[in-house]
Every structure is written in C-alpha cells, then in structure tokens.
Amino acid sequence: MNDRPAEVPVLPWAGVSARRLLRSSLMPTGTATGPADVVARLCGAHAQVLSAAELSVGLRLSDTTRAGVREALWTERTLVKTYGPRGTVHLLPTRDLPMWTGALSALPPSSGNARGGQQLLTPEQIEQVIAAVADSLKDAELTADELTEAIVERTGSWAADPVMEAFQGKWPRWRAVMDIAANRGALCFGETRGRKATYTNPHRWLPGFTPLDGPAALAALVTSYLHAFGPATPQHFARWLAAPRRWATDLFASLGDALQEVELAGERAWVVAGDTDVPDGPPRGLVLLPYFDAYVVGCHPRALLYPGAASERALAAGQAGNFPVLLVDGEVAGVWHQRRSGKKLFITVEEITPLTGVRRKELDEQVARVGEILEGRTELTLAKVTVGPHA
Numbered sequence: 556m557n558d559r560p561a562e563v564p565v566l567p568w569a570g571v572s573a574r575r576l577l578r579s580s581l582m583p584t585g586t587a588t589g590p591a592d593v594v595a596r597l598c599g600a601h602a603q604v605l606s607a608a609e610l611s612v613g614l615r616l617s618d619t620t621r622a623g624v625r626e627a628l629w630t631e632r633t634l635v636k637t638y639g640p641r642g643t644v645h646l647l648p649t650r651d652l653p654m655w656t657g658a659l660s661a662l663p664p665s666s667g668n669a670r671g672g673q674q675l676l677t678p679e680q681i682e683q684v685i686a687a688v689a690d691s692l693k694d695a696e697l698t699a700d701e702l703t704e705a706i707v708e709r710t711g712s713w714a715a716d717p718v719m720e721a722f723q724g725k726w727p728r729w730r731a732v733m734d735i736a737a738n739r740g741a742l743c744f745g746e747t748r749g750r751k752a753t754y755t756n757p758h759r760w761l762p763g764f765t766p767l768d769g770p771a772a773l774a775a776l777v778t779s780y781l782h783a784f785g786p787a788t789p790q791h792f793a794r795w796l797a798a799p800r801r802w803a804t805d806l807f808a809s810l811g812d813a814l815q816e817v818e819l820a821g822e823r824a825w826v827v828a829g830d831t832d833v834p835d836g837p838p839r840g841l842v843l844l845p846y847f848d849a850y851v852v853g854c855h856p857r858a859l860l861y862p863g864a865a866s867e868r869a870l871a872a873g874q875a876g877n878f879p880v881l882l883v884d885g886e887v888a889g890v891w892h893q894r895r896s897g898k899k900l901f902i903t904v905e906e907i908t909p910l911t912g913v914r915r916k917e918l919d920e921q922v923a924r925v926g927e928i929l930e931g932r933t934e935l936t937l938a939k940v941t942v943g944p945h946a
Contacts, residue, residue: 565818566786568859570833572885577834578783579850580615581842581882590619590627591634591648598779599645599655601847601876602636604945606929608646610845613928620928629746632760636744638737641797642666643847644744649761652740654779656764657772659738666798675718675731683710684729689741692756696745702754703727740766774810778827784853786817786824791855820856838885841917843904843925846945847876851887861887864907877944881906883914892940893925900931905940 576582580593593615594600602608609621616623624646628634632649639645639655647655664673676684684706691697691705706714706729717725736742743760745753758764767775780792793803807814807825815828844850852875854860861870865887871877881889881904891904902922910918919935926933 563816563818563823564831566831566833568820569837570835571786571819572859573834573836573838574832575784575850575854576838576840576885581850582838582840589616589633590624591650594634594646595648595651595779596783597849598776598783598853599639599647600849601639601643601852602646603644604846605636607845607847607879610925610928611848612646614842614844614924620930622930635757635760637742637757638734640795642734649757652757652761653764653767654772654775656738656740657767657769658776660735660766661769661773662738662796662798663802665802666796673732673735675728680710680713680728681732681735684714684732685736685739685741687714688729688736689756689758692742692754693758696748696753696755698748698751698753699730703729740764770809773806774813777806777810778813780853781814781825781827782830783849784855785826785830786819787855788822788824791824795853820859822856840882840884841914841921842882843879843891843902843918843921844882845879848880850882851875851880859886865889868905868907871944874944877946878940881918883910890940892942893929895929895931898931900926900929900933901936902933903936903938903940906937 573582579597590612593612597611600608600611606621609624612624613619613621624634628636628646634646635649635652636644636646639647639659673681687706687709688702690709691702697705703715710729714729715727718728719726719731733742740757742754743757745755747753766772777792780795781787784791784795789803789807790800792798792807793800796803813828814825815831816823817826817831818824851860857870857873857875858866861875869878869880869887869890878890879892880887881891883889888908889904889906891902893903894901902925904918904922922933922935
C-alpha cells in the first residue's frame with residue numbers, strides 16, 4: 556500500500572455521496588427488503604438507544620415501523636442485539652454472526668472495545684467466565700444479577716467480587732469481559748423484562764454457528780465496510796471499529812489486490828477492487844437521521860459530510876453521531892431533537908441554512924414518516940435545538 560499506482564481513479568464527492576446514500580438505502584431506489592437486509596448493508600445499527608436503531612432501520616424501508624424491527628429482533632430472530640463495533644450495543648444480522656464474532660474476537664487487546672477491565676481477571680479466569688456464560692444462557696434469558704449467580708455456581712465466588720468501576724458503585728468481576736463473551740458468540744441481549752435487560756446465548760437463534768477464522772472474518776468485515784462507506788482509509792476503518800491505526804494499516808496491506816486505491820477530495824483512499832463506479836447524478840433527498848446513525852458514523856471525510864457551519868454545530872469534539880442530524884442531499888444541513896409525551900412526538904428541527912419551499916415540504920413528509928415508524932403523532936417546530944450532544 557505504500558507504492559502509489561501510476562493511474563489512480565479520481566472519484567467525485569457528489570458521486571460517492573450518491574452511492575453511499577443508495578447503498579445505505581437512503582435513496583428511493585434502494586433495494587433493501589427487510590430489517591436484517593438494511594442492517595447488513597449498514598454494517599450494524601447502533602442500538603445503545605434502541606428507539607434510535609428502530610428509526611435508523613425504519614427510515615430505510617417504506618412500510619416498516621418500530622414494531623417490525625422488534626418482530627425481526629424478538630420473534631423472527633433475524634436480528635440480534637449484542638456488542639458490536641467500538642464495544643457499543645448494536646443490532647446485527649443473525650446470519651452474519653460468524654463473521655462478526657470472528658472479526659471482533661480477532662481485534663488486538665489494545666482496541667477500544669470496552670476491554671480495559673481484562674486485567675481484573677487472569678487468562679484462565681476469562682476462559683472460565685466465558686464458558687460459564689455460554690452454559691448459563693444456553694436455554695435461558697437471565698438478568699445481570701441472575702447471570703452473576705449462575706456464573707458463581709460454575710466458577711467460584713471470585714467472579715462476583717465487586718471490583719469493576721461502574722456508573723454507580725461497582726460491578727462484579729466477571730462483567731469486565733462481558734463484551735468479550737459477546738464477541739466470542741457466548742452472549743447477546745434477550746428481550747427486556749420489565750425495566751431490566753436480559754441476556755441469552757445467540758446459539759439459541761443460530762444453532763451451531765462457529766466464528767469465522769480471524770483473518771477471513773476481518774477481510775469480510777473490511778469488504779462490507781468499504782462497500783457501504785468507501786472510499787475510506789485504514790484510519791477511517793480504525794476509527795469506526797475503535798482499533799489501533801497501525802493495526803488497521805497492516806490489515807489493509809495484507810489484503811493486497813483485493814483492495815484498490817482511489818482518490819477522493821485530493822486524498823488517497825481505498826475501495827474493494829473494481830468498485831469504482833458511481834452514479835452520474837448528484838445525491839438527492841432529505842432525511843432526519845437519529846443518534847449514531849451508521850451513515851454519519853461511517854462516512855468520511857468529515858469536512859465534506861459536515862460542510863461549513865455543520866462541523867461546528869453537529870459534531871461533538873469531532874465525533875459524529877452525538878446529534879441527530881438533518882441530512883440534505885447526502886450532507887448534514889441541521890440538527891434535530893424529539894420529545895415524546897404519550898403518543899405525541901414533538902420534533903424540533905434547527906436548520907443551518909434555511910430550507911426552500913420544496914425542502915420544507917420534504918421535511919413535513921419526513922416528520923410524518925418518523926411518526927409512523929415510532930407510532931406517534933408528530934408536531935414540527937423550526938427552532939434552535941437546546942439539547943446537548945448524547946454522551
């Protein structure tokens with residue numbers, strides 16, 4: 556990757572932006588057929604706030620509401636809620652669990668996937684906990700407290716020692732490797748019980764699956780990422796995955812001719828080999844994207860995605876996704892916020908540049924669609940959004 560080819564295709568920003576919108580099913584000509592298909596195209600849907608994930612998916616399908624996403628997750632089991640990129644909670648296609656578990660398990664220990672607590676257990680204890688988690692959940696959906704008891708029965712009282720720093724107080728020792736257990740395919744989220752999260756074993760939903768071999772899984776993940784968000788650099792991929800930059804650079808280099816160098820906005824970047832076609836026309840469309848939508852988190856360069864004043868208003872210390880955004884023709888053009896009261900959704904949209912009459916009509920239609928997806932009656936206000944960024 557250090558030797559620049561003599562002829563490097565130059566891809567226009569407008570064409571790349573239109574291609575990304577199309578591939579992420581944000582243009583009317585997208586061909587996604589259901590929630591699992593959408594989530595596969597997005598390389599996962601961030602689900603720390605589940606309603607945001609439901610909106611991300613629903614906006615990309617013409618006839619799906621949050622009920623449809625929940626049906627895919629809890630009834631059809633075509634989606635799984637688990638720890639994904641950056642150690643954060645995501646919806647992932649169940650069918651892709653071999654790739655995801657193989658790739659995430661192959662990340663280096665220095666990756667920022669909430670792995671800072673590994674030093675609280677010995678390597679032998681980590682393996683004991685993962686085995687205990689898998690066995691405890693093989694036929695059950697347990698709360699964290701119930702799972703703690705089950706793990707202690709299978710390992711010893713040390714697993715419950717309150718030594719892991721948490722939001723309030725301290726968690727038991729075993730929870731320091733909860734994300735690793737998920738990455739290994741031993742744990743995922745079950746359906747919420749009242750106000751409590753539950754956990755189960757994803758093998759209940761995809762019996763007998765085996766994590767893909769690490770190098771093959773990482774190659775498949777790079778391919779999926781570049782298909783959705785390319786052209787991109789190893790540094791972009793590293794940021795998306797919360798992995799070391801040097802490691803990502805070496806990973807891209809290891810893929811050799813499977814990747815192709817191109818130029819975007821005067822910088823070198825990579826696509827899957829041969830994947831250099833872009834639409835002739837510029838991107839079109841207006842959409843309200845929720846917190847941590849895959850489009851804004853995965854796409855670069857930020858200076859073009861968040862042009863001008865958008866970079867100051869809609870980024871949080873350079874981080875994308877912390878604000879829900881108004882997207883116009885593939886670029887951030889404002890921020891928005893919703894407040895729910897019963898069945899009523901009060902939606903405030905702050906324009907960075909005033910919308911034209913045609914765009915206002917599109918915004919009204921988009922607000923109505925948000926209401927359909929979230930199953931509420933909407934009321935739109937154009938005003939400054941006073942709510943700060945999500946943590």
